[in-house]
Amino acid sequence: xxxxxxxxxxxxxxxxxxxxxxxxxxxxxxxxxxxxxxxxxxxxxxxxxxxxxxxxxxxxxxxxxxxxxxxxxxxxxxxxxxxxxxxxxxxxxxxxxxxxxxxxxxxxxxxxxxxxxxxxxxxxxxxxxxxxxxxxxxxxxxxxxxxxxxxxxxxxxxxxxxxxxxxxxxxxxxxxxxxxxxxxxxxxxxxxxxxxxxxxxxxxxxxxxxxxxxxxxxxxxxxxxxxxxxxxxxxxxxxxxxxxxxxxxx
Numbered sequence: 001x002x003x004x005x006x007x008x009x010x011x012x013x014x015x016x017x018x019x020x021x022x023x024x025x026x027x028x029x030x031x032x033x034x035x036x037x038x039x040x041x042x043x044x045x046x047x048x049x050x051x052x053x054x055x056x057x058x059x060x061x062x063x064x065x066x067x068x069x070x071x072x073x074x075x076x077x078x079x080x081x082x083x084x085x086x087x088x089x090x091x092x093x094x095x096x097x098x099x100x101x102x103x104x105x106x107x108x109x110x111x112x113x114x115x116x117x118x119x120x121x122x123x124x125x126x127x128x129x130x131x132x133x134x135x136x137x138x139x140x141x142x143x144x145x146x147x148x149x150x151x152x153x154x155x156x157x158x159x160x161x162x163x164x165x166x167x168x169x170x171x172x173x174x175x176x177x178x179x180x181x182x183x184x185x186x187x188x189x190x191x192x193x194x195x196x197x198x199x200x201x202x203x204x205x206x207x208x209x210x211x212x213x214x215x216x217x218x219x220x221x222x223x224x225x226x227x228x229x230x231x232x233x234x235x236x237x238x239x240x241x242x243x244x245x246x247x248x249x250x
Contacts, residue, residue, distance in 0.1 A: 041088025042141065043080075050148045050159045052080040055187045057167050058180075064164065072204035079190030082199030086186070087141050090134050099124040102133060104196045108216035119196045119214070140182070147179030 040048050052075060056064045061073025074080070089100055105121035125133065151159040154170045162170070171180050190199030192206065194214065200206060206213050 040084045041091060042144075043084050043087070046158075046160075047144070047148050048080055048084060050151055051083060051144070051183075053160050053167060054151065054171060054183055055079045055083075055190070057164060057171055058184055058187045059191055071208055074187055074191065076201070077191045077204045078199050078201035079187050081201075082190035082193075082197065083144075083186050085198040087137060087144060090130070090137055100133075104194065106214075108214045109194075109196070111213055112215045113217065115217075119194065143179060143182055147176060147183070150176050150179065 043051065055074035059074040059077075059079070060068050061076045062069045062071065063075065064073055089102060099122045102125060103123040104119045105123055106118055109119040110117040148159075151170055154173065154175065155162045155166065159167065159170065170176065171183075189197070191204075192209070192211075193199055195201065195203060203213065
């Protein structure tokens with residue numbers, strides 16, 4: 001798509017993850033709940049702190065790594081709030097409640113137009129979809145409970161109390177690889193999904209990679225879709241080489 005390629009980002013555990021960033025079908029539930037502004041829906045205070053530190057090691061911001069000055073990370077984009085909103089999305093789902101904030105109506109907002117904000121509405125879940133989403137979220141809830149407990153155990157009691165370097169080592173260990181993989185995917189979603197889904201706070205992720213967001217109904221022309229923007233600086237960075245090497249070994 002038009003715009004500059006994304007910059008290099010430090011990632012401590014490069015794991016292939018299927019990530020859905022489409023505005024109308026994100027894998028988490030849209031909630032405008034920036035970190036710290038409201039009480040968590042699912043996490044307790046300590047769990048939220050662990051997830052905030054862990055996601056900040058996956059996607060560090062300027063306060064986590066001086067090399068990221070000027071570039072927002074997981075903390076700045078509200079990734080922890082995004083994950084918490086997702087895990088607590090169906091906690092009080094009742095038939096007479098408004099549709100759960102899982103699928104934004106779309107296909108566009110009013111960010112680039114004076115028309116209606118179609119992303120502000122959410123699609124109702126049919127009974128089968130409710131069952132499927134509850135099963136998915138219940139599994140993720142269990143993974144987060146167990147994963148956070150495992151991070152604490154490997155840190156000697158409290159993951160948030162060890163140094164960033166120690167946190168990196170813990171997240172890269174085989175004992176928590178499945179949880180780190182899940183966390184990696186949700187971190188990327190929280191950074192770059194449409195802000196209606198609770199992350200990408202202040203459009204921080206989109207602005208960082210030069211993505212204008214949902215520009216419909218204008219959209220892109222066929223020529224813009226097909227035309228190359230030129231060399232993508234990301235392709236020549238060491239982190240990409242590491243990813244390609246890892247994928248080739250799997």
